Amino acid sequence: MITGSMGMLPSASLNEQGFGLYEPAGGSAPDIAGKNIANPIAQILSLALLLRYSLDADDAATAIESAINRALEEGIRTGDLARGAAAVSTDEMGRHHCPLCRRRGVIMAKTLYEKLFDAHVVYEAQNETPLLYIDRHLVHEVTSPQAFDGLRAHGRPVRQPGKTFATMDHNVSTQTKDINASGEMARIQMQELIKNCKAFGVELYDLNHPYQGIVHVMGPEQGVTLPGMTIVCGDSHTATHGAFGALAFGIGTSEVEHVLATQTLKQGRAKTMKIEVKGTAAPGITAKDIVLAIIGKTGSAGGTGHVVEFCGEAIRNLSMEGRMTLCNMAIEMGAKAGLVAPDDTTFNYVKGRLHAPKGSDFDDAVAYWKTLKTDDGATFDTVVTLQAEDIAPQVTWGTNPGQVISVNDNIPDPASFADPVERASAEKALAYMGLKPGIPLTDVAIDKVFIGSCTNSRIEDLRAAAEIAKGRKVAPGVQALVVPGSGPVKAQAEAEGLDKIFIEAGFEWRLPGCSMCLAMNNDRLNPGERCASTSNRNFEGRQGRGGRTHLVSPAMAAAAAVTGHFADIRSIK
Secondary structure, eight states: OOTTTTOEEEHHHHOTTOOSOEEEOSTTOSOGGGOOOOOOHHHHHHHHHIIIIISOOHHHHHHHHHHHHHHHHHTOOHHHHHHHHHHHTEEETTEEOOHHHHHTTOOOOOOHHHHHHHHTEEEOOTTSOOEEEOSEEEEOTTTSHHHHHHHHHHTOOOSOGGGEEEEOOSSOOSSOSOGGGSOHHHHHHHHHHHHHHHHHTOEEEOTTSTTOBOHHHHHHHTTOOOTTOEEEESSGGGGGGGGGTOEEEEOOHHHHHHHHHHSEEEOOOOEEEEEEEESOOOTTOOHHHHHHHHHHHHOTTTTTTEEEEEESHHHHTSOHHHHHHHHHTGGGGTOSEEEOOOOHHHHHHHTTOTTSOOTHHHHHHHHHHTTOSOOTTOOOSEEEEEEGGGOOOEEEOSSSTTSEEETTSBOOOGGGOSSHHHHHHHHHHHHHHTOOTTOBGGGOBOSEEEEOTTTSOSHHHHHHHHHHHTTOOOOTTOEEEEOOSBHHHHHHHHHTTHHHHHHHHTOEEOOSSOGGGSSSSSOOOOTTOEEEEOSSOOSTTTTSTTOEEEEOOHHHHHHHHHHSBOOOHHHHO
């Protein structure tokens, strides 16, 4: 059985505004009657195939197919369709419970990733890579110019401009909204984005738009990101959106063009990994500490070829901001994407946001979203377990996120690594970072502090940093930047008086943008400068040629700013 392969229906039969081209009926592919509600037709039809051809249950299969045909003819709401089908055959999407299935021992338990993937398969032939429907395409100024040029060269439109959202973030100045303040290449890229979005009918949050910000902050904030969706962007940290139970991953420029033109993408199935964090984290331990501890255990390549699902009590206790931090860094362990199953925390965050369903449509959506969880009995290719109470504030010491220790530990000696590859990597990292084995991490002085990035620039992050900064001063010789992730985050922080706390403490309060996360704008490190950063990558030159990056949580970054060195926030508070 090819799950989802029967889910292709003419879009005009599902949506009066459709173009009549074939699009998947599974997942949240067509927005039925313009509603952003996931539609499970493909999986239901797949069940009918299973019943008829594998289990000889022709009557049950016919009943399912008749129900779907009636629903399409009568325009039944997606949520009602899902519940009606459930009454016939299944009480959870992707996990079937008909008596015949149970008697014959058919196991249909699926992981969350498998449910999301299968629900979006448009077409899959034997020995071919599946074609997935893409629900949301996020665009920024750096990876989109060539893609739009490709459309223009072939006379193609953007297939679904209403599902494509653009913003300016990577190259923007965080000191002024003047586009000319950026370098020539940055200015050209931003001007091209303005031109392309206007020409192709794509919504753009430019420098003067109140919603402008980092693409992975803007999407969730505006309700563009919803559970059950497939989401892509020409940026490696697109995994951030997996915090909502969405299958989200980064794509290359040629793939950006393909999605713009077709709203689909060829994508192979990944392996599955479960990372369970048991127990309750201690006070002051944040999602950033948890994910750095995870990567410290798995290594920076431990998730290669996998989609990771984060679970466990410590994960359930995280806010949506914390879950976004977690999934944002799934790529830093080599994973394709990260996921957290949606729950009431998710639904409460989404409710009322600009592009989220409203009223009864929202209720219908939640009914489907509640099915987006790994079934009991589903198996993972890899399982990793951590105890939350064992996690202390984390600081990276090397040049990949897996080279990380607790703040009160000493810099490791490369000789202590049994693996010769790890030993050589540690030696090279310490040489670049200018560190000696055995010294306490708390003795390491810093030059700059960066609080921002798509990992840690949301309101919760700024509140945590402000709590440390309040009533204190930035240490002499330290430059500290606070860069909100978006216009709305900045406005909310200012309404709460956080900007005043930072400014009075000696921090620089900046405009939204990617800023010092990467050396593509005016905010960067000079050679040899050491930075406590809330961003996600610490490889050589990431924040500027010769710059030395230590990844930490917002509170830990603020503590480094006011002490001039790494410090345990548990002793400061």
